[in-house]
Amino acid sequence: xxxxxxxxxxxxxxxxxxxxxxxxxxxxxxxxxxxxxxxxxxxxxxxxxxxxxxxxxxxxxxxxxxxxxxxxxxxxxxxxxxxxxxxxxxxxxxxxxxxxxxxxxxxxxxxxxxxxxxxxxxxxxxxxxxxxxxxxxxxxxxxxxxxxxxxxxxxxxxxxxxxxxxxxxxxxxxxxxxxxxxxxxxxxxxxxxxxxxxxxxxxxxxxxxxxxxxxxxxxxxxxxxxxxxxxxxxxxxxxxxxxxxxxxxxxxxxxxxxxxxxxxxxxxxxxxxxxxxxxxxxxxxxxxxxxxxxxxxxxxxxxxxxxxxxxxxxxxxxxxxxxxxxxxxxxxxxxxxxxxxxxxxxxxxxxxxxxxxxxxxxxxxxxxxxxxxxxxxxxxxxxxxxxxxxxxxxxxxxxxxxxxxxxxxxxxxxxxxxxxxxxxxxxxxxxxxxxxxxxxxxxxxxxxxxxxxxxxxxxxxxxxxxxxxxxxxxxxxxxxxxxxxxxxxxxxxxxxxxxxxxxxxxxxxxxxxxxxxx
Amino acid sequence: xxxxxxxxxxxxxxxxxxxxxxxxxxxxxxxxxxxxxxxxxxxxxxxxxxxxxxxxxxxxxxxxxxxxxxxxxxxxxxxxxxxxxxxxxxxxxxxxxxxxxxxxxxxxxxxxxxxxxxxxxxxxxxxxxxxxxxxxxxxxxxxxxxxxxxxxxxxxxxxxxxxxxxxxxxxxxxxxxxxxxxxxxxxxxxxxxxxxxxxxxxxxxxxxxxxxxxxxxxxxxxxxxxxxxxxxxxxxxxxxxxxxxxxxxxxxxxxxxxxxxxxxxxxxxxxxxxxxxxxxxxxxxxxxxxxxxxxxxxxxxxxxx
Numbered sequence: 092x093x094x095x096x097x098x099x100x101x102x103x104x105x106x107x108x109x110x111x112x113x114x115x116x117x118x119x120x121x122x123x124x125x126x127x128x129x130x131x132x133x134x135x136x137x138x139x140x141x142x143x144x145x146x147x148x149x150x151x152x153x154x155x156x157x158x159x160x161x162x163x164x165x166x167x168x169x170x171x172x173x174x175x176x177x178x179x180x181x182x183x184x185x186x187x188x189x190x191x192x193x194x195x196x197x198x199x200x201x202x203x204x205x206x207x208x209x210x211x212x213x214x215x216x217x218x219x220x221x222x223x224x225x226x227x228x229x230x231x232x233x234x235x236x237x238x239x240x241x242x243x244x245x246x247x248x249x250x251x252x253x254x255x256x257x258x259x260x261x262x263x264x265x266x267x268x269x270x271x272x273x274x275x276x277x278x279x280x281x282x283x284x285x286x287x288x289x290x291x292x293x294x295x296x297x298x299x300x301x302x303x304x305x306x307x308x309x310x311x312x313x314x315x316x317x318x319x320x321x322x323x324x325x326x327x328x329x330x331x332x333x334x335x336x337x338x339x340x341x342x343x344x345x346x347x348x349x350x351x352x353x354x355x356x357x358x359x360x361x362x363x364x365x366x367x368x369x370x371x372x373x374x375x376x377x378x379x380x381x382x383x384x385x386x387x388x389x390x391x392x393x394x395x396x397x398x399x400x401x402x403x404x405x406x407x408x409x410x411x412x413x414x415x416x417x418x419x420x421x422x423x424x425x426x427x428x429x430x431x432x433x434x435x436x437x438x439x440x441x442x443x444x445x446x447x448x449x450x451x452x453x454x455x456x457x458x459x460x461x462x463x464x465x466x467x468x469x470x471x472x473x474x475x476x477x478x479x480x481x482x483x484x485x486x487x488x489x490x491x492x493x494x495x496x497x498x499x500x501x502x503x504x505x506x507x508x509x510x511x512x513x514x515x516x517x518x519x520x521x522x523x524x525x526x527x528x529x530x531x532x533x534x535x536x537x538x539x540x541x542x543x544x545x546x547x548x549x550x551x552x553x554x555x556x557x558x559x560x561x562x563x564x565x566x567x568x569x570x571x572x573x574x575x576x577x578x579x580x581x582x583x584x585x586x587x588x589x590x591x592x593x594x595x596x597x598x599x600x601x602x603x604x605x606x607x608x609x
Numbered sequence: 610x611x612x613x614x615x616x617x618x619x620x621x622x623x624x625x626x627x628x629x630x631x632x633x634x635x636x637x638x639x640x641x642x643x644x645x646x647x648x649x650x651x652x653x654x655x656x657x658x659x660x661x662x663x664x665x666x667x668x669x670x671x672x673x674x675x676x677x678x679x680x681x682x683x684x685x686x687x688x689x690x691x692x693x694x695x696x697x698x699x700x701x702x703x704x705x706x707x708x709x710x711x712x713x714x715x716x717x718x719x720x721x722x723x724x725x726x727x728x729x730x731x732x733x734x735x736x737x738x739x740x741x742x743x744x745x746x747x748x749x750x751x752x753x754x755x756x757x758x759x760x761x762x763x764x765x766x767x768x769x770x771x772x773x774x775x776x777x778x779x780x781x782x783x784x785x786x787x788x789x790x791x792x793x794x795x796x797x798x799x800x801x802x803x804x805x806x807x808x809x810x811x812x813x814x815x816x817x818x819x820x821x822x823x824x825x826x827x828x829x830x831x832x833x834x835x836x837x838x839x840x841x842x843x844x845x846x847x848x849x850x851x852x853x854x855x856x857x858x859x860x861x862x863x864x865x866x867x868x869x870x871x872x873x874x875x876x877x878x879x880x881x882x883x884x885x886x887x888x889x890x891x892x893x894x895x896x897x898x899x900x901x902x903x904x905x906x907x908x909x910x911x912x913x914x
Binding site for chain 1: 777783787904
């Protein structure tokens with residue numbers, strides 16, 4: 092390739108104390124190319140793009156912009172050179188309007204009125220509709236991302252960085268994004284694209300750079316690689332295949348939900364409406380859906396964090412439990428793993444043994460005559476450590492000191508060691524590295540094989556395809572009828588996640604029946 | 610009717626220190642910083658303001674002394690909570706205790722002295738209009754200044770880019786940092802503005818309200834100012850209404866005692882706080898979403914670089 096690259100990093104290094112977040116990274120960005128940046132959590136992707144965007148100062152090494160040395164004092168200088176960024180955790184202000192959010196991402200050289208006019212123009216040109224007067228908290232995740240993208244495009248960037256842009260989108264929303272990205276590429280802009288989704292990278296990107304442990308492993312053409320060869324470079328070793336037991340049998344219904352409805356308890360919440368399903372022992376049911384469609388509310392209703400009016404709406408192992416507290420439900424043999432590890436799944440500043448007690452006190456013999464049996468709590472920690480390969484600095488550290496993957500293994504292990512008959516788990520491998528994710532998925536399969544009913548809520552369709560028997564989709568507080576995983580194509584699930592009904596007539600009749608009954 | 614005019618004049622005077630201090634705290638809190646040291650900054654402002662005026666013989670010099678004293682005290686708060694990332698609530702409470710002690714030390718030699726209070730506006734013809742004349746055109750300069758300040762703060766927050774950035778910092782400091790705004794620097798200015806306003810509010814008491822200094826003369830007005838910011842749901846317009854309402858309650862409580870109304874004065878003194886609680890409940894019920902308070906209020910921010 093002739094000429095000079097748009098951006099080149101030479102031996103770029105970032106040290107935090109003795110920890111090398113980036114170790115002598117060389118990377119070249121060319122115009123009219125979509126360049127993928129791959130790596131596991133903690134591989135140094137975020138540090139690298141933050142350095143390129145001027146948010147982090149490199150410890151060593153240089154950046155060359157169009158062949159000339161560039162030192163950035165901050166993001167506004169990066170923006171003025173033509174570098175734009177769309178953040179993974181959106182850098183938006185919930186209580187400000189769309190237009191105000193966009194104005195904050197620009198350098199304020201034009202009046203607010205001119206800026207608003209240009210906002211409308213850019214959003215129309217790229218087919219990213221936005222209402223400038225709405226406050227961000229009112230918007231869906233997809234709309235929020237549109238703000239980020241429009242804001243970056245309004246700077247007319249030569250180089251755009253996107254940090255895991257499709258993590259929160261439905262497949263259809265992601266497709267719309269790819270159309271925009273292809274168009275930006277055709278306009279001669281360079282794009283750096285961070286993603287975990289290897290199929291997406293293979294389809295979209297011209298070049299891929301793989302990071303592992305802060306070092307660059309290779310730069311390659313993703314179209315010439317397979318998904319598994321890319322994964323191998325990211326992880327550094329083969330990932331253990333997750334295997335379901337061959338002779339798994341379904342038994343009696345363990346978890347039954349009958350026409351569950353629940354009003355939201357906060358203004359941002361979703362109302363659950365007419366949710367029904369039956370889950371047998373030995374079975375794994377997956378719940379797919381874009382975040383914020385009622386999954387959190389469903390988890391709260393199943394776990395007993397929120398109680399239903401009618402006891403019969405939630406039946407655990409044959410007992411009506413809709414009105415029972417979490418502890419009573421645990422005594423019936425249910426176990427729960429919430430989505431948020433720190434703060435919900437564990438108390439961050441408490442030791443693992445204390446966290447074991449927090450869910451185990453109900454039914455694991457950890458409390459005798461009102462006194463805590465410390466030996467029992469510690470032995471739970473040891474057992475979980477051994478069975479699930481939890482890596483930690485000492486025997487009983489604070490929960491917050493563990494890495495995400497290891498803490499998640501501990502939490503899942505803590506619940507599975509109680510031999511539950513029903514396990515409800517939300518986002519079991521969210522933000523967990525591939526090795527730990529494989530351990531957790533295998534554990535869920537083994538638990539089902541031993542006769543328990545497992546309900547998995549996840550936004551990762553590949554995960555659901557890998558471990559579940561049936562998949563249902565949540566949308567706006569409704570749950571679709573479960574379909575066998577073997578028949579659940581991405582297209583079908585994507586349509587359901589976007590609110591389409593596979594059988595619209597049927598649903599209409601149901602609604603009409605409810606209306607008539609009410 | 611004489612009585613009504615007198616009551617309204619007294620209400621305006623009683624409300625002004627509340628309005629000044631609350632306006633400053635509103636800016637501080639809009640930037641995401643909760644400074645509970647308003648009472649301390651006010652009382653030091655009162656001592657230094659009186660001292661400055663007594664030594665120089667000038668009300669304006671006294672007011673400036675109050676402003677500088679309040680701002681300096683808030684700078685201690687800024688260094689602790691922003692520079693060293695210390696807990697804001699603890700630091701604010703400590704600042705109040707420090708301020709009360711410091712004002713006693715500074716003000717000890719001024720106790721018992723007297724100055725000529727700030728002059729009232731007199732426009733021949735206008736001021737002499739019956740009933741409204743003295744209320745609209747016969748106040749002291751601080752009252753006009755406090756109203757101008759609220760308008761200026763409203764204009765700053767909603768009409769200028771700097772105000773937008775300040776609100777953004779208070780809503781989400783992580784995002785503001787990611788976009789390249791100097792979060793800690795912006796917050797330091799906001800804290801110091803709050804300190805300066807509290808200092809001025811404190812100085813108003815011995816310079817215009819009562820022309821002498823006594824220790825502890827702020828008598829909890831700093832706490833009322835804090836409640837007022839919440840009452841106003843962090844909006845300058847409502848702040849004016851709230852301040853005059855709270856001022857009115859204070860004055861009416863005095864008159865009620867004079868008229869022999871059988872309501873315990875303690876209950877009357879508690880009214881502003883009760884009103885704040887009720888307003889908070891009403892706001893949170895009326896609003897469908899989003900947050901009324903600056904979302905980052907009271908949280909510590911440590912940028913990674």
